Amino acid sequence: MTKGNLAIVLHAHLPYVRSEEPGSLEEDWFFQALVECYLPLLETLENAARAKDQAPKITIGLSPTLLSLLEDHLLKNRFEKWVTIRLEVLNTLEKDCLKAVLHLKEHLKRQLNSWKNCQGDLIGRFKKLQTLDVIDILTCAATHGYLPLLRENPEAVRAQLKTAVTEHERLFMSAPLGIWLPECAYYEGLDELMAESGLRYAVLDGHGLLNADPRPRYGLYAPICTRRGVAFFGRDSESTLPVWSAIDGYPGKPNYREFHRDLGWDLSIESLKKIGIKEKRPLGIKLFKISSKNTSLENKKEYDPQLAKESVEKDAENYLKDRKKQLIKLEKSMQIDPLLIAPFDAELFGHWWFEGPQFLSHLFIKSKEEGIKFITLKEALQVTPKIQLCNPSPSSWGQGGFHNYWLNKTNAWIVHEWSKAGGEMVSICSESLIEESNIKIIKQAGRELLLCQSSDWSFILKAGTTTGLARERINLHLSRFWMLINAIKNNEIIDNKILEGIEKEDCIFPLVSPMDWKKKT
Template sequence: MTKGNLAIVLHAHLPYVRSEEPGSLEEDWFFQALVECYLPLLETLEEALRSKDQEPKITIGLSPTLLSLLEDEVLKNRFEKWVAIRLEVLNTSETECIKATLHLRDHLKRQLDSWKNCRGDLIGRFKKLETSEVIDILTCAATHGYLPLLRENPEAVRAQLKTAVREHQRLFMKSPLGIWLPECAYYEGLDELMAESGLRYAVLDGHGLLNADPRPRYGLYAPICTRRGVAFFGRDSESTLPVWSAKDGYPGNPNYREFHRDLGWDLPIEELRKIGINEKRPLGIKLFKISSKNTSLEKKQPYDPQAATESVEKDAENYLKERKKQLIRLEESMQIEPLLIAPFDAELFGHWWFEGPKFLSNLFIQSKKEGIKLITLKEALKVKPQIQLCNPSPSSWGQGGFHNYWLNKSNAWIVNEWSKAGREMISSCSEGLIEESNIKIIKQAGRELLLSQSSDWSFILKAGTTTELARERINLHLKRFWMLINTIKNKSIINSNLLEEIEKEDCIFPLISPIDWKKKT
């Protein structure tokens, strides 16, 4: 057995894309994530648990907004029809990709059976895997708010953290100890608010540890701890680059499924309208392989599932062999067992990289053979008797390594809006002006404020994709926030039907507490 451990950390998150209208683009985001990522991931972990020859171990952060979508009955009731429409398209569309069509049809049917067998209770399945010690479940900030940009009002950061912890407690009947900080973003003093919320560990990008004060003795290969009792792990780029990079890593293998070629773009609009879709957009039906990097989308070759399976087995073997070499090198210069931290967005596995869940499955199968022990973050802390005291450096894992992806000319205007709304929420919750009759209103105002702070919308504005949708979401939640808060300030009466409509659309965080925004005296 190699001396050293590998911790795979997945961040499972979607923004609050609940829609009252079926067939929306936002609904597609969620349902595609279910059939391509979350259901296959559960299947992979459950199969590995049943096998005597595998020791599956991963840490996974389940964001509160994703959990709210997973438990939403309205969305659950639409999922089977959504899958049925895709199966109908596969059954009726003429295509040269026979093997790929049959493979995708089988995949969709299997995921649908998996959904039916648990009656859509994916949260319960995650809970069982944690009880079996296969996974360690982390929380995230309530709506994935980018915390360094909310720090002007510490109460706003506290509300993101405490709302998340409370939601985790409600759904899993236990308090989370770890958190996936949105975008792995850290600023000085955040550990104090984390500790106050009962959160004891998180992952940062590598420079968050390498630039810590004092510099960590073991660099990225052991956790550090602040004086407030919060531990931090550092992302190891050598362990992550081969997996997440489509350009230089495994996902760019010519045999793997092409993400960007989707039947929704290829089908005539008349055929799309027959299934109730009135515009060209991705359906999640992808039948071609990457082929070569220089091949244009229209010239991609049909996907061959068998060739992809053979490639993913080789790539998993290569990944583990390289990690073994890395751990052997580190052993020679360390007095403790080295720890490799490999964090990824969960949707890389299945959505962006269709073969990703099979890659994980092969890691579970082959890790014993290579003598590499897989470990969760919680277990890693238990086996480290002494942890060096350090102050992490401000950082993120976004482009540039700090905060510029979420603070630039495309989205900087939002920060001032968050600050103004945050100050008003703190004032309203701190001055004892909330009468009993206004409790529902202030709670809904808190939901709208949290939803407006989602970093996903800032990311989209910078990336330049579906920017109109992102802008609409931000403005809608802020508009609702100010309408609700002004109702309280002006002691006016809100239309009960309007309040019910807002509560119905943004029915998240049932245990939200205005106390979280109360200024400390």
């Protein structure tokens, strides 16, 4: 067995895209992630756990907003119909792209059966895998708020962390020790708020460790720890680039499924309306392969699942061989076993890269043969004999390690809104304005504040995709927040039907506590 360990860390997250309207774009985001990513990942991990010759180990962050969607009964009740509609569409296409159609039909049926067998309880399945020590589950900030941009009101950062911990404990019956910091973003002093919330470790981009003070002796290949007792791991680009990059990595190879060619764009608007969709948008029905980087979307070739399978096996073996070479080289210059940290968005595996779960499966199958040992972050801390004291550098996993993707001319206006609303929430919660008669109102105001702070909407505004939806979500939560807060400040009575309507739509974080926004005395 090669000395050293490989830690694969997945970050599973969706913004709060719950919609009362069936067939909405937001609903599509969630259900596509279910059939392409979360259900296949569970299948991969459960199969590997049952195999006697495999030792699967990964760390996975499950964001509180994603967990809320997974728990939601309204969404659960719609999922089967959503899959059935796509199966019916595929039934009309068997004369074209026969291999791809049959393969996708089999995939959808398998995921639907997987869903039915557990009655939609994916949280319970993740919990069982944690009990088996196959996974270590991290939390995330409550609504994936970009914490460095919320720091003007430290209590707003604390509320993001403590709400997340409370929600995780409610669902998993144990408090999380680790956290996936949104966008791996860190600022000086964040470790104090993490420690206060019981959070003891997180992943940073490589910049966070390489520019730490003092510079870590082992660079990215061992964890560091702050004086407040919070450990940090650094992303290793050599271990991530081959899997992450669609240009230079495996996902861009010719035989893999093309993400951007979706039947929803090919069908006429009349055909879409027949299945209850009012405008052109992706259906999650993709029948073509990448073919080549220079091939236009309309000229892509039919997806061949057998050729894709052969590519997956080859790429997985290549990845393991390269990690083995890397560990052997590192071992020569280190007095402790080297540790490779490979963090990814979980949605890369299955959604963006359809073959991603197969890739993981083959890693588990071949790891012993290549002498590679998988480890979770929690276990890595347990087996590291001494951890160097360092102060991490402010950083993110955005371009260049900076914050500019979430703070630029497209979205900077939001930061002022967050600051103003956050300051008002802190004042209300710190000045004894909370009474029994308005506790429901202040709790809902807290939910609205958290929801408007989601970094996903900032990201979308910068990316330029569905910007209308992003602005709508931000402004909706802000307007609801101010209506509720002003009612408290002005001793106004809110119509119960209005409050109940907001609570029904934004039914997240049942244990949210206004005390998390209270200033320390």
